[in-house]
Amino acid sequence: MVMPNKMPLSAPVSEAVPDAGETPRVVAAPVAVPPEFSSRPKRRTFTAAEKLRILAETDRAADTGGIAAILRREGLYSSALTDWRRQRDAGAFEALKPLKRGPKAAPANPLEAELAKARQDIARLQRRLERAEAVIDVQKKISDLLGIALPPADSDETPR
Secondary structure, X not given: OOOOOOOOOOOOHHHHOOOOOOOOOOOOOOOOOOOOOOOOOOOOOOOXXXXXXXXXXXXXXXXXXXXXXXXXXXXXXXXXXXXXXXXXXXXXXXXXXXXXXXXXXXXXXXXXXXXXXXXXXXXXXXXXXXXXXXXXXXXXXXXXXXXXXXXXXXXXXXXX
């Protein structure tokens, strides 16, 4: 079923026809976005004071018809009212604080800091080793140029 558009997408025909002697103008039709659809729906949140106000109002309501009228007016489901009552009974304002949504942060591993420090030390020592090897290479080249024989170095790199 196609619903009629509430907003006209173009000007009326009388405005679209140019007068004699005028050149016709091309005007883009405005794109009408229905107000029912937003880019992203937003979750409604209620403060603790609003929740307590609604709970007090429903507690004063004489019958279920009065409670239903309050729920319709506020745009709530009865399940939300039930949850809020449980929260209120569990500890009033403390229980009515909004809970943080989403995944919870993992507890900190006590060895994580030690591991990060060890990784930094390894990186620092590798940079020192590279500099030392560069200095040794330069010394070898200078000794070759000057004809100085170097004694064999004690090395970890023994052939196997």
